[in-house]
Amino acid sequence: MTLHIETPLIASSAMGGKNGQTVWLKMEALQPSGSFKLRGIGHACEEYARRGAKRFISSSGGNAGLAVACAGRQLGVPVVVVAPETTSERARELMRREQAEVFVHGASFTEANALALSMVGERDAFIHPFDDPLLWTGHATMIDEVAHAGVTPDAVVLSVGGGGLMCGVIEGLRRNGWDKVPVIAVETDGADSLAQSIEADTRIELPRIASIATSLGARQVAQAAFDWTHKHPMNSMVVSDQAAVAACIRFMDEHRVVVEPACGASLAVVYAGHPELAGFRNLLVIVCGGVTATVAQLQDWERTLAAS
Ligand SMILES: *Cc1c(COP(=O)(O)O)cnc(C)c1O
Secondary structure (H helix, E strand, O other): OOOOOOOOEEEOOOOOOHHHOEEEEEOHHHOOOOEOHHHHHHHHHHHHHHOOOOEEEEOOOOHHHHHHHHHHHHHOOOEEEEEOOOOOHHHHHHHHHOOOEEEEOOOOHHHHHHHHHHOOOOOEEEOOOOOOHHHHHHHOHHHHHHHHOOOOOOEEEEEOOOOHHHHHHHHHHHHOOOOOOOEEEEEEOOOOHHHHHHHHOOOOOOOOOOOOOHHHOOOOOOHHHHHHHHHOOEEEEEEOHHHHHHHHHHHHHHHOOOOOHHHHHHHHHHHOOOHHHOOOOEEEEEOOEOOOOOHHHHHHHHHHHHHO
C-alpha cells in the first residue's frame, strides 16, 4: 500500500487533436492531498518512519505541508507545520483537518523555515518541499504508471518551482528507458528561477518572488534540478500569471477540475499551441494540481490581471 493513489491518465479531446497530436493528462490533482506532492512526500515519510522518526516537521504553508499532514495522519506519526503569516486561513484549516499541529510564524518562508529547523530534535524528520532524493524517487512513480498504461510520451510538460517534480519525472523517464524524452519545464514570470539559471548558466537566486503562482515560488532551484539541464533534453518556458490563470479557468470548464496557477502554467503552454510542441505526437502533461486557490480566487485574479 502506498499513501498516494494511482491517478487517471486521460487523452484530452479538448486539448488534443491538432496536427494529429494526443494530449495525455496525468491527473495528479486527484491525489488525496490535492497535488502530486503526496507521492514523494509520502515515500519520504514512510522511509523516515522506518528509520525511527517519531514526528514530521514541515515549514510549508502550501501543498507540501498538506502532503506531510496527510502522510503523517495515515502513518500515525504526529506532524508539525510552521507556516508563514502569508498562509491563508483556508490552507491552515486544511492542514488542521489532517490533524497537523499548525504554528504561524514569520513574514515569509525564510523565518518560518528557520523556526521549523530549530524545532527538529533527534527523533524528528524534517521534510523538505522539493530538495530530497527520497521525494524524487516517490514522484517518479507517476511515470511508472504511464509506462504501465502502455503510453509512450514523446515529451513531458511540467511546472517547476524548486524542481522536485522535474527531478522525479526525469528519474521516472530514465528508469523506464526514456532517456531521450524531453521535458518542457514551465514557470511563471516572476518565479522563473530555472529559466534564469539556464540563461545565466549558473544557479541564480531570485531576489524575490513576483508571481501569484506561490507554489512555484522557490527563489533558487535544487542543485540536482539545475544539473539535469546539462544531462537531459530540456526546454524551458515562461508564461505570464494572466495566461496561467486563464488556463486554470478554461481547464475548469473543459475538465471540471480546479487547479492552482502553478499548474495552470503548464496547461497554458499547451493551450497556446506553442510551435515547439507541435511536432510531438504524444504529449504528456503533468496536471500537478494544488489546493491553495479557490474558484472565487481564480475569477478574482482573472479580473484584476486583465485590468492591470
Ligand atoms: C510544489 C508544486 C509545484 C512545484 O514543484 P517543485 O517540486 O517545487 O518544482 C508545482 N505545482 C504545484 C501545484 C505544487 O504544489
